[in-house]
Amino acid sequence: MKKNILEISSFSNEKLKYISGLKEKKNREKSGTFFIEGFREIQRAQISGKVKFEYILTCPDCYLGENEEDLVSSIDAKTILVPKQIFEKISYRDRPDGLIATAELPDFSLSSKTKLSDDPILVIEGVEKPGNLGTILRTAEGAGFHKVFVADPRLDLFNPNVIRSSTGTLFTLDVFQSDIKELYPILKNAGYKTFAVTPEAKSLHWDADLKGKVALVFGSEQYGLSEYARSQSDQYISLPMKGVADSLNLAMSAGILMYEVLRQKSQIDN
Numbered sequence: 001m002k003k004n005i006l007e008i009s010s011f012s013n014e015k016l017k018y019i020s021g022l023k024e025k026k027n028r029e030k031s032g033t034f035f036i037e038g039f040r041e042i043q044r045a046q047i048s049g050k051v052k053f054e055y056i057l058t059c060p061d062c063y064l065g066e067n068e069e070d071l072v073s074s075i076d077a078k079t080i081l082v083p084k085q086i087f088e089k090i091s092y093r094d095r096p097d098g099l100i101a102t103a104e105l106p107d108f109s110l111s112s113k114t115k116l117s118d119d120p121i122l123v124i125e126g127v128e129k130p131g132n133l134g135t136i137l138r139t140a141e142g143a144g145f146h147k148v149f150v151a152d153p154r155l156d157l158f159n160p161n162v163i164r165s166s167t168g169t170l171f172t173l174d175v176f177q178s179d180i181k182e183l184y185p186i187l188k189n190a191g192y193k194t195f196a197v198t199p200e201a202k203s204l205h206w207d208a209d210l211k212g213k214v215a216l217v218f219g220s221e222q223y224g225l226s227e228y229a230r231s232q233s234d235q236y237i238s239l240p241m242k243g244v245a246d247s248l249n250l251a252m253s254a255g256i257l258m259y260e261v262l263r264q265k266s267q268i269d270n
Contacts, residue, residue, distance in 0.1 A: 003073060007081045011089055015080065019102055020090045025156045026237040028105065032219075034158040035090050038100045039064070043071055044168030045103065051171060053061070053077035054102045059087035062098030077101065077200075084170055092160045105158060106171075108150075110178035116190040118213050120261045122254065123187075123194075125180050125229055126220035130203075133157075134165020135251040141169040141260035144265075148173055151180040154220065184232045187215050194233045196225055197257060199247050200235035208237045210261045211268055221250050225233075 008016060021027040022035035033054055036042050045051040056077045058068070061084040070172060072079060088096060122145045127133045133155065140148050158179060163170055187194060192215045195208060210216075217233055219225030230236075241252055247253075 003079050005017065005079045005081050009083055009086065011086050015055070016082070016086065016090060018056075019055060019080075019100065022102055023160055025159070027159060028156065030104050033102050034105055035092070035160055036103060036163055037096070037099070037160060037161070037166070038164065039068060039071060039097050039099050041163055041168035042075070042099055042101045045171045046075055046100070048069075048171035050085055050106045052104045052106075054104065054131055055080060057082060057087065057090065057100040057102075059084055059096070059098040062087055062096050064097045068097075068099060070098070074104055075101070077103075092164070108175050108177045110149070110158060110176045110182060110186070114176060115189055116186070116192070116267065119144070119146055120210075120213075120258075120265070121145065121147050121149065121187070121192060121215040122258065123149045123151055123215055123217040124153075124182075124216055124254070125217065125225060125249075126223060127250070128154045128221050129250070130159040130161035131165045132249070132251045134167075134170070135163045136254045137162075137166040137169045137173060137175065139251065140253040141173055142260045143255075145258055145261075146174055147176070149176050149183055151183055152226075153176055153177065168230060180226060180229055184229070188232075193235070194234035196230055196236050197238065197253060198225055198236055199228070199238055199241070201238035203235065203237050205237045205241055205257055208235065210257075210264050214261060216254070216257050216261070218250060218254055 028034045053075050056079045058081050122140050192213045194215045196217045
């Protein structure tokens with residue numbers, strides 16, 4: 001289907017100022033919309049079925065592949081064409097690939113309708129750094145963690161850095177935002193064993209039985225786990241630290257633990 005395309009060549013245009021403004025949290029909250037940049041990220045948002053698109057901003061001079069026009073044509077959104085210098089000014093990236101979309105903010109809140117299977121679950125409490133959360137989501141997708149609960153975050157899930165670092169897996173995973181005190185009873189009622197990952201734990205991660213219905217629980221980069229999460233968890237585990245540093249980056253720690261769960265699960269499957 002041939003789409004009507006609006007060509008705009010001035011950054012002072014109100015539509016372009018609106019799209020660019022969505023890089024800031026206050027504007028996302030005010031409008032109820034957000035900013036998705038990149039072919040892969042937009043494609044995964046579309047595939048997920050969770051996102052209702054509004055605008056697609058395009059710049060063919062910035063395209064890096066051959067499938068951009070097919071993607072633009074397949075999305076039900078108003079299309080805007082801009083010159084390279086305008087696109088680069090709006091872009092959040094050092095090397096933009098010619099595609100930016102805006103969409104309505106999806107609802108990722110936890111509800112009574114949320115169903116849990118027997119698969120392992122990841123819980124991230126109080127996360128502060130968008131890049132860390134995005135990397136964790138990308139790793140979770142690779143390790144087979146289909147549900148990620150972001151509890152009491154100190155960031156906006158729809159920060160462009162979260163979307164970029166997650167390579168769009170923010171949309172393809174089942175991601176839920178919740179209060180930690182709301183989440184623990186749900187996990188316990190579903191029969192999950194919760195493992196609090198904390199440096200002071202005496203049990204190392206490779207000695208823990210991480211098979212079956214397990215939930216790995218990580219705290220924030222600066223503050224660690226809350227007292228509530230510590231008190232409600234079934235077991236404490238830690239990663240061995242052999243050097244001067246007393247802890248690892250949050251995304252690194254989560255990645256190691258998720259792949260240990262995958263390793264233990266594969267032993268059962270084989």
